[in-house]
Every structure is written in structure tokens, then in C-alpha cells.
Amino acid sequence: MRALVFRGPWDIAVEERQDPEAGPGEVLVEVLSTGICGSDLHGYTGENGRRFPGQVMGHETVGRVAALGPEVTGIAVGALITVHPVLSCGACPACAAGLDHRCPTKRIIGVDPAISAAFAELMVVPAANVVPLPENVPVEYGALVEPLAVGHHAVERGRCGSDDTVLVVGGGPIGQACALAVRRLGVTRIAVSEPHAGRRSLLDDIGVATMDPTAAALADQAAEVLGGAPTLVIDAVGSSRSLADALAVCAAGERVVLVGMHEPRVSVSAYSVSLEERSLVGSYCYTGTHFRETAAWVGSAPPELARLIEGRVSLVDAPEAFRALANGDDGSSKVLVLPDRG
Ligand SMILES: [Zn+2]
Ligand SMILES: [Zn+2]
Incomplete structure (x- = not known):
């Protein structure tokens, strides 16, 4: 062969x-x-x-x-x-x-x-x-x-429910998988943050709202697109930058799932976890x-x-x-x- x-x-x-x-x-x-x-x-x-x-x-x-x-x-x-x-x-x-x-x-x-x-x-x-x-x-x-199973598992790890407001950071294949898995649960307030125009247009085509993180502060865009701070954020990139974005935009007391594996080591703002009691949850495979x-x-x-x-x-x-x-x-x-x- x-x-x-x-x-x-x-x-x-x-x-x-x-x-x-x-x-x-x-x-x-x-x-x-x-x-x-x-x-x-x-x-x-x-x-x-x-x-x-x-x-x-x-x-x-x-x-x-x-x-x-x-x-x-x-x-x-x-x-x-x-x-x-x-x-x-x-x-x-x-x-x-x-x-x-x-x-x-x-x-x-x-x-x-x-x-x-x-x-x-x-x-x-x-x-x-x-x-x-x-x-x-x-x-x-x-x-x-x-890849779609990776998204399904990440969303389950985040204990996503239909009344959640969800932001996915990163619109590559895993981000797309997460967005589709969230939508299957009946969630209506969902968006993906993605800097590349081509990936945003793919997401537009499958009916998922997008934000360009380079255009304006994510928190402001979340307020506009989602009606408020997301109660579940999924980091489908896994870099220091993406995790910082995820923690900054997540509502206090709520959940951030780390599924992206871009870098083996990332730095985390400890206070964004401790001070506002966010939960950082890992997800791998399915x-x-x-x-x-x-x-x-x-x-x-x-x-x-x-x-x-x-x-x-x-x-x-x-x-x-x-x-x-x-x-x-x-x-x-x-x-x-x-x-x-x-
Ligand atoms: Zn893979
Ligand atoms: Zn075993």
C-alpha cells in the first residue's frame, strides 16, 4: 500500500x-x-x-x-x-x-x-x-x-445548558465543532471570536455569529452580540493570548473550558480566576x-x-x-x- x-x-x-x-x-x-x-x-x-x-x-x-x-x-x-x-x-x-x-x-x-x-x-x-x-x-x-467529538466533549465538560450564553474563542475546526455542539443543545446566544476573515465567513455560512477580536474589546462585542457577558467560554486555541481573552470576557463565577492545545505552557491571570471565582476546566479528546x-x-x-x-x-x-x-x-x-x- x-x-x-x-x-x-x-x-x-x-x-x-x-x-x-x-x-x-x-x-x-x-x-x-x-x-x-x-x-x-x-x-x-x-x-x-x-x-x-x-x-x-x-x-x-x-x-x-x-x-x-x-x-x-x-x-x-x-x-x-x-x-x-x-x-x-x-x-x-x-x-x-x-x-x-x-x-x-x-x-x-x-x-x-x-x-x-x-x-x-x-x-x-x-x-x-x-x-x-x-x-x-x-x-x-x-x-x-x-474533530466534532472533541467539541461535543468540551461542551459537556463545560456543563453547557440551553440557558447559557456561550463564546468560543477561536474559529478553527475545534472552535467550529464546539459551536455546533453548543447549538445542538438548543443554545441561542452563541458567538465565536476569530481574527481571520475566511474563518468568520465559514461560521457566517453555517449560521454562527462571529466577532473579530482585533476590531474592538471582546467584552463590548459580547454585550452587543450576546446581550451580556458569556456564562461559558471555550478556549479552542490554547495560547496565553486566547486564555487571557477567555477569562477577561467570562462572567464572574462562571466557566472557562480549555480545549485548544496551541502551546504546552500558557500564563494565566491568577486574579481573573480567584478574585471573581471563575472555574477553569480542562478538556481533552472525548x-x-x-x-x-x-x-x-x-x-x-x-x-x-x-x-x-x-x-x-x-x-x-x-x-x-x-x-x-x-x-x-x-x-x-x-x-x-x-x-x-x-
Ligand atoms: Zn485531531
Ligand atoms: Zn484503562
Whole structure:
């Protein structure tokens, strides 16, 4: 098979690799489409140190079941599926509580360098991580389940209710996912703060109000657009700057969720947490339940999801896409890699 191999910072290339085979309890998947994640780009540039040379990345994927390994039942060859990328032990207290993403021995497909993941024509995954999708859903939507699940989990971590007033800081794919998850809960007062005009126009197109944080103070814009200070703010960027914005605009006594992972270390205004009793809540990945709930929603084919995809490239053109996305030449939001295209 052909696979996109990360060879070192700013170096990724298509290589020929041996076709993988499904072992006991595993499924061979023909990959149809895999999204390029911000974390893949940070891995590609060497910034986050969480990707390793020789690795095949890719964790936002949709495909078809190509073959079943021994002992696999209940999955049909040819079925359209997405992959829940968190592999957990199933036996520890976190797993027993349904919090598999906190399993101390978890491994993540697309992150763990020992697992050949979804930027390839084929991949092998445990049958337990296969999540079927309806045949009538646009295939590409399946690649959006993973980032959309990150948003769903972040919103749940923020204990969002329908009477909340919500501001999402950052309008990239995770910010978009958070906004859509908030809207699913019936929240009507919701806006996204995003400096880039292209991303604001994407959000406009899917019916989400936006603010340009460079145009005026966020608190003033929140008063105008949301009718007051937000009771839940989600930082979908994760930089010192974005977290400062989030804490400054959040109503006293209310919640800020940190889900963006732009920088490993940020500085925080301690008084904006202590003095006005704000809660700063972390969010990472999703539970298996939140992943499957998101897949069920995507399976209902919400039409706005089409607008979230701004580019498609073949495996052969993927190295150039990585370069252009990482250095900012390409400002597209979500770009998909289609292994069968070229
Ligand atoms: Zn991702
Ligand atoms: Zn566990």
C-alpha cells in the first residue's frame, strides 16, 4: 500500500509499505478520506514533539471494512465506518467509569508512532473501535466525526445548558465543532471570536455569529452580540493570548473550558480566576460515548457539515498540502486527504 510517512520536521512523503493484515479481533479498513488535524501539522513541523520519524499519522478518518480478522463478528465487509482512535485497557478505574480517554495506558491511533494510521490506503484497527455510519451519509462527513467529538466533549465538560450564553474563542475546526455542539443543545446566544476573515465567513455560512477580536474589546462585542457577558467560554486555541481573552470576557463565577492545545505552557491571570471565582476546566479528546454520540449525529447528515470541508488532496499531493497549511500559505480550515485519488 501507499502511505504518507512522517520523516522528520517539515518532511513527509508517500512511501510503499507492506499491506497490513487484520489479526484476531481486528479489522482491515480501506481508507477513503482522512482529515489533516492541527495536531498533525504541529507534529509535522516538530513543534509538539508528539510525532516521530517513520510514523504514519492520521486519526480523523472514514473508510470501508475491507476484511475481518479471526474472531470478529457483527461487522460487515464493505460497511462504511469511522474509527474511534482511542485504544484503552478496558479494565482500569477510568475505563470502568467510561472515561477511556483518561486510561493511563491508552494509545491513540494516529498519535502512537507504533501504529500505522489513516494517512494510508489501508489500516488495521481493533473491531471494538469501528463505528458504523449509515450508507446514505456523505462519505466525507465520516472524517469529521473525530474533530466534532472533541467539541461535543468540551461542551459537556463545560456543563453547557440551553440557558447559557456561550463564546468560543477561536474559529478553527475545534472552535467550529464546539459551536455546533453548543447549538445542538438548543443554545441561542452563541458567538465565536476569530481574527481571520475566511474563518468568520465559514461560521457566517453555517449560521454562527462571529466577532473579530482585533476590531474592538471582546467584552463590548459580547454585550452587543450576546446581550451580556458569556456564562461559558471555550478556549479552542490554547495560547496565553486566547486564555487571557477567555477569562477577561467570562462572567464572574462562571466557566472557562480549555480545549485548544496551541502551546504546552500558557500564563494565566491568577486574579481573573480567584478574585471573581471563575472555574477553569480542562478538556481533552472525548469519551467513547461522546465519540459514538457524535457519530450518530453526523450519521443524520446535517447539511452544514459540507461547509466545514475546504480542501481535498490526493496522497501524492498531501506533502505539499502539509507544507502550505503549516506555513500559512493555505488558510483552509479542514483539508481531507483522499488516498484513492492519485
Ligand atoms: Zn485531531
Ligand atoms: Zn484503562
